[in-house]
Amino acid sequence: MPEAFTKVSLAAVDDAAPGNGFGDRWEARVAREALGAERTGVVFFRLLPGKRSPFTHRHREAEEIYVVLSGSGRVKLDGELFDVAPLDAIRVAPGTARAFEAGDDGLEFLAFGAHHPGDGEGVEDPWTEGQP
Secondary structure: OOOOOOOOOHHHOOEOOHHHOOOOOEEEEEOHHHHOOOOEEEEEEEEOOOOEOOOEEEEOOOOEEEEEEEEEEEEEEOOEEEEEOOOOEEEEOOOOOEEEEEEEEEEEEEEEEEOOOOOEEEEOOOOOOOOO
């Protein structure tokens, strides 16, 4: 039986970005396993100033919620751009393509959602592909 609760510092969770070749754009601290969560995922992202997500993606089944913690920028949802600022919460339905762009001060945000193994897929998008 799993523990009744788990507490971790997201700052102490390993940054997955460098190992995946994305360390020049963002930090990605994937905390589901560190928390021992079985059905829910949470990721802390820190997008560097002026950078975009290294890829655009969508999920077949998972609904996600993003919460902006600090900074500014934009989110691209199925080709439409929206400004984002601290404490904005964005719900993204399954099948919706999404990616973020940081403003001059960077962008920190959390992603939450139900865990569906193998559910995510990349989406071809010139907005995120081929960035310096």
